[in-house]
Structures are given as structure tokens and as C-alpha cells.
Amino acid sequence: MASPIDISPNRRDLLITAGAAAALSSAATATAAQTAEVSQPVISKISFSVNGADQALELDLRTTLLDALREHLHLTGTKKGCDHGQCGACTVMVNGKRINSCLSLAVMHDGDEITTIEGLGTPDKLHPMQAAFIKHDGYQCGYCTPGQICSAVAVLEEIRAGIPSHVSDDLNAAPALTADEMRERMSGNICRCGAYSNIIDAMSEVAGATA
Amino acid sequence: MKSFTYERATSPAEAAAKAARTPGARFIAGGTNLLDLMKLEIETPPHLIDVNGLGLDKIEATDDGGLRIGALVRNTDLAADDRVRRDYGVLSRALLAGASGQLRNKATTAGNLLQRTRCPYFYDTGQACNKRTPGSGCSAIGGFSRQHAVVGASTACIATHPSDMAVAMRVLDAQVETVKPDGKTRRIKIADFHKLPGSTPHIETALQAGEFITAVTLPKPIGGIHVYHKIRDRASYAFALVSVAAVIQPDGTGRVALGGVAHKPWRVEKAETDLPKGAKAVMAKLMADATPTPENEFKITLVERTLSAALMDARA
Numbered sequence: 001m002a003s004p005i006d007i008s009p010n011r012r013d014l015l016i017t018a019g020a021a022a023a024l025s026s027a028a029t030a031t032a033a034q035t036a037e038v039s040q041p042v043i044s045k046i047s048f049s050v051n052g053a054d055q056a057l058e059l060d061l062r063t064t065l066l067d068a069l070r071e072h073l074h075l076t077g078t079k080k081g082c083d084h085g086q087c088g089a090c091t092v093m094v095n096g097k098r099i100n101s102c103l104s105l106a107v108m109h110d111g112d113e114i115t116t117i118e119g120l121g122t123p124d125k126l127h128p129m130q131a132a133f134i135k136h137d138g139y140q141c142g143y144c145t146p147g148q149i150c151s152a153v154a155v156l157e158e159i160r161a162g163i164p165s166h167v168s169d170d171l172n173a174a175p176a177l178t179a180d181e182m183r184e185r186m187s188g189n190i191c192r193c194g195a196y197s198n199i200i201d202a203m204s205e206v207a208g209a210t211a
Numbered sequence: 212m213k214s215f216t217y218e219r220a221t222s223p224a225e226a227a228a229k230a231a232r233t234p235g236a237r238f239i240a241g242g243t244n245l246l247d248l249m250k251l252e253i254e255t256p257p258h259l260i261d262v263n264g265l266g267l268d269k270i271e272a273t274d275d276g277g278l279r280i281g282a283l284v285r286n287t288d289l290a291a292d293d294r295v296r297r298d299y300g301v302l303s304r305a306l307l308a309g310a311s312g313q314l315r316n317k318a319t320t321a322g323n324l325l326q327r328t329r330c331p332y333f334y335d336t337g338q339a340c341n342k343r344t345p346g347s348g349c350s351a352i353g354g355f356s357r358q359h360a361v362v363g364a365s366t367a368c369i370a371t372h373p374s375d376m377a378v379a380m381r382v383l384d385a386q387v388e389t390v391k392p393d394g395k396t397r398r399i400k401i402a403d404f405h406k407l408p409g410s411t412p413h414i415e416t417a418l419q420a421g422e423f424i425t426a427v428t429l430p431k432p433i434g435g436i437h438v439y440h441k442i443r444d445r446a447s448y449a450f451a452l453v454s455v456a457a458v459i460q461p462d463g464t465g466r467v468a469l470g471g472v473a474h475k476p477w478r479v480e481k482a483e484t485d486l487p488k489g490a491k492a493v494m495a496k497l498m499a500d501a502t503p504t505p506e507n508e509f510k511i512t513l514v515e516r517t518l519s520a521a522l523m524d525a526r527a
């Protein structure tokens with residue numbers, strides 16, 4: 001790789017030992033950091049709550065929220081499909097809102113409240129959406145399912161909160177709990193097995209039961 | 212992903228000054244575009260400045276009857292704001308036609324404006340791309356160019372700007388408010404904000420090094436019927452092949468901007484005088500000097516038909 005600045009071993013040693021804050025005290029060192037061929041991990045302390053339990057971690061800054069959950073907290077319910085925001089398998093709730101945990105750095109969630117599929121329900125005490133997915137066969141292989149369920153729970157809340165969607169006819173009216181609305185709002189969750197219609201059946205049941 | 216250092220910004224001016232002092236540093240907002248590109252090492256910032264804690268997440272009325280949208284307002288919150296839904300429907304519609312619910316919960320106003328092209332060759336570090344590596348050539352010219360620009364393109368780059376939101380902001384004559392590294396603030400008209408590729412496709416906006424977006428302002432509402440029509444390869448969760456943002460008044464006059472056809476939201480004001488005569492009449496000026504490739508010339512027809520459908524909708 002072309003490096004516009006020749007980095008002497010001394011400069012590099014300095015960078016490795018000096019730590020993040022000191023390394024950025026001058027623009028010259030920052031440029032060295034950019035062009036150094038070996039990129040050294042920078043470690044940071046991060047704390048957030050996951051499913052109601054406080055967690056404190058020391059992570060490479062590059063760690064995504066998804067990897068923090070799976071690799072460090074061993075909450076492997078949340079899945080990695082594409083790692084690029086394209087499939088929704090990694091959907092979790094942060095402060096009550098669904099996001100793709102693969103496109104977010106763990107360090108950006110300091111102090112946040114995270115809910116994963118493990119926090120929605122347990123095998124003995126299923127969340128109504130989990131129970132409905134089982135009843136309606138809302139999956140085949142199950143890989144996308146944790147993301148689908150987290151998204152499905154959030155979608156019903158978003159409709160109830162009055163957030164419009166692409167298929168809402170009247171922007172100024174409260175959106176309706178229809179299959180069309182749910183389908184559009186679930187488009188960020190891809191299912192390779194094509195369980196879509198059963199997923200909508202499961203969601204419709206939960207929506208009806210709690211509307 | 213290349214390693215980086217990280218800090219949380221304390222004020223917009225300090226963030227701008229810090230970014231200017233730190234070569235290659237990037238602001239990170241929602242992170243939904245930047246992290247994607249960092250994973251692929253298309254972007255390799257040595258330092259990230261997290262701007263989420265700056266309180267720029269409010270939508271406020273301005274003195275002249277418009278709205279000031281904080282740079283960190285999430286796409287979901289902007290689309291759902293009562294004032295935006297009532298007075299700037301084209302903006303709500305454009306936002307809701309973009310990305311997915313999860314992404315819109317994270318994506319911010321400034322980040323959306325600054326999202327980078329989806330040209331597949333830009334994404335493939337094994338391919339020549341003048342935008343990614345200036346001077347290396349353009350693999351899209353003579354390559355697969357179905358998604359690429361048909362107007363305003365250059366011999367250096369034929370990429371499109373992927374934002375839906377920006378197309379609506381162009382039709383609404385929004386302005387981008389910034390603070391520069393020296394602490395001075397300025398306003399940039401959205402028309403001047405995004406650049407055409409010319410011979411420097413890596414320079415995408417009017418922003419200077421380190422310049423930080425604090426807000427986007429909308430002038431007072433202009434009434435009319437607001438429509439956003441987006442044509443894509445699947446009905447949801449896909450980028451536009453062609454999109455039309457239009458605000459049409461009861462007498463048939465109005466404004467129109469296009470997405471998916473150029474390196475920036477495409478609007479030709481002098482074409483708009485022909486709007487009362489229908490889509491066909493607008494096309495000559497709107498798409499003047501178009502340079503489609505054999506793979507994307509269908510977009511010209513698609514623009515006319517999409518505009519025609521949008522006008523019918525507006526008059527219904």
C-alpha cells in the first residue's frame with residue numbers, strides 16, 4: 001500500500017505506546033496513524049445495559065454492537081447475515097427503537113438500554129410475538145427469525161405511535177394496522193426461506209390481540 | 212476495518228476545528244453509511260468524531276415561518292413530524308421511500324445528505340474508480356451502467372447520488388447551515404450543495420475540510436400537492452432507478468426535482484414553466500444534454516412516465 005509519509009520505527013513505537021489521546025495531540029501523528037501499515041487496535045471501556053443487566057466491556061473500538069453482543073456477551077440470538085445493513089438479521093432495540101446492530105459501533109451505545117431477542121421472552125415465558133411465530137410457522141431455517149421478531153414487535157409499536165410509512169394513504173392520518181402497512185415496514189428484514197406470509201399472519205394475530 | 216481513535220464532540224465549532232486539525236478525520240452520526248464503507252476500507256478515517264451528543268436533534272420553527280431541522284434529527288423523526296407531514300409532505304414521502312425502518316431510526320439529516328454513491332465499482336476496491344482513487348479511471352464507463360447517471364455526468368464519473376431525502380429538499384429550496392473550523396457559520400443553498408462530477412468526482416459537496424453541518428432549513432410552506440414517486444427494482448428497501456419529487460399548485464404550475472439520474476438531485480427551474488402543459492412538454496429542458504449509456508437510456512423514458520404519473524396524482 002502506498003504511504004505518502006515515511007514512518008520511522010520510532011514514530012510508530014511512539015504511536016503504539018502513547019495511546020489514543022496522546023497520539024492525536026498533533027496533526028502529524030494523526031497522519032502517521034492513518035498511513036501506518038499495521039493498524040493497531042485501540043481499546044475502550046464501554047458500558048450499557050442489555051436486557052436489563054448492566055454490562056461493562058473493554059473492546060477494540062472497531063467492535064460493532066452486533067459483535068459485542070454475540071462475541072463478547074455470548075448473546076448469540078441476534079444474527080449476523082450481511083454485516084452491511086441489508087438484511088435485518090441483526091435487528092435489536094436500542095432505547096426502545098429498532099436498529100441494525102451491525103451498522104453501529106458498540107462505543108456509540110455507552111449508557112444505552114439494549115433489548116435483544118433473549119430479552120423479549122424465554123422458552124418458559126414467550127413474548128406473544130414469539131408464540132405467534134411458532135403458531136403460524138413464521139420461519140423455516142430460523143436464521144432471520146430473531147431479527148424478524150424484534151422488528152415485528154417494534155413495527156406494531158411504530159404503527160401505534162402514529163409513525164407513517166411509504167404505503168400510508170394519508171400522511172396526516174393515524175396509520176392503520178393493516179397487512180400492507182406491516183409488510184412495508186418489515187421490508188428491512190429479509191427471509192431467505194420466504195416465510196413472509198406466515199410472518200404477517202403471526203403479526204396480524206398479535207396486532208389484533210393487543211390493538 | 213482499519214483501526215481508528217474516537218472522541219465525542221463537545222460543540223459544533225469544536226468538532227469542526229478538531230476535524231480540520233486531524234487529517235482524514237470523519238464525523239460519525241448514524242454511522243449507517245460511514246461504517247459500511249469503513250468495513251470495506253473504502254473509507255479509512257484514522258479518527259472518528261462522534262457528533263450524536265450535541266443536542267442537534269430538534270425541529271424548530273424559524274422566524275420566517277419555515278423549519279430548522281437539526282443535523283442529527285433521525286430520518287424517522289423527521290418523516291413523522293406533524294409539521295413536516297402537513298406542510299412539506301414531499302419530504303416525509305421521500306424519507307419514507309428510503310432504506311428500511313431500522314436504518315431510518317438511525318440515519319440522520321446531515322448523514323443522509325452526505326451519503327456516498329452506490330456505484331458498484333466505487334464499492335469494489337479492486338476496480339478503477341476516480342471517486343475512490345482520483346486519476347485511476349472509471350470502471351462504470353463501458354461497464355455495467357444500468358443504475359448510473361443520464362444527465363450532468365462527465366467523462367470522469369457517471370455515478371448518481373442515492374439520497375431520496377435530498378431530492379425533496381431540492382424541490383423545497385432547503386438551505387444547509389454549517390460551522391467552519393474557524394467558528395464562522397454560513398448557509399449553503401441546496402442547489403449549490405452537491406456538485407456535478409466534472410473532473411473531480413471525489414469532491415462531492417461545497418463543504419470545506421472540517422466544515423460541520425448544524426441544520427437544514429426549509430423556507431415557509433409553499434402549499435400545493437406534494438408527491439414523491441420512486442421507481443425501483445422491488446417495491447420497498449431498494450435505491451431509486453428514477454424518482455420524482457413534485458409540488459404542484461391548483462393552477463398546474465409547480466416544481467419538480469429528480470433522483471437517480473445525476474450526481475446530485477436534478478432540478479432545472481426553467482423547465483418548470485412548462486409543467487402545466489404536462490410531462491412531455493417539460494422533458495426537453497429537464498433532460499437537455501442527456502448522455503445516457505445503452506444500458507441506462509431507459510431512464511429517460513422512465514422519467515417522463517414517472518413525471519406524468521406524479522402529475523396525474525397531483526391533479527387527482
Ligand SMILES: Cc1cc2nc3c(=O)[nH]c(=O)nc-3n(C[C@H](O)[C@H](O)[C@H](O)COP(=O)(O)OP(=O)(O)OC[C@H]3O[C@@H](n4cnc5c(N)ncnc54)[C@H](O)[C@@H]3O)c2cc1C
Nearest residue numbers: 085240241242243244245309310318319322323374375424
Ligand atoms: C441497505 C441500505 C439501504 C439504503 N437505502 C436507501 C434508500 O433507498 N434511499 C436513501 O436515500 N438512502 C438509503 N440508504 C442510505 C441511508 O439513508 C444513509 O446511510 C443514511 O442516511 C446516512 O446517515 P447517517 O447519519 O447514518 O450517516 P453517517 O454514516 O454517520 O455519515 C455519512 C457521512 O456524513 C458525514 N456527516 C455526518 N453528519 C455530519 C455533519 N453533521 N456534518 C458534516 N458531516 C457529517 C460523515 O462524516 C460521513 O462522511 C440505505 C442504506 C443502507 C445500508
Ligand code: SF4
Nearest residue numbers: 330340341349368369
Ligand atoms: S461512476 Fe464514478 S463512482 Fe462509479 S466507478 Fe466511475 S468514477 Fe467511480
Ligand code: FES
Nearest residue numbers: 081082083088102
Ligand atoms: S447483519 Fe445487520 S443488516 Fe444484515
Ligand code: FES
Nearest residue numbers: 140142191192193
Ligand atoms: S426462516 Fe430461513 S431465512 Fe427466514
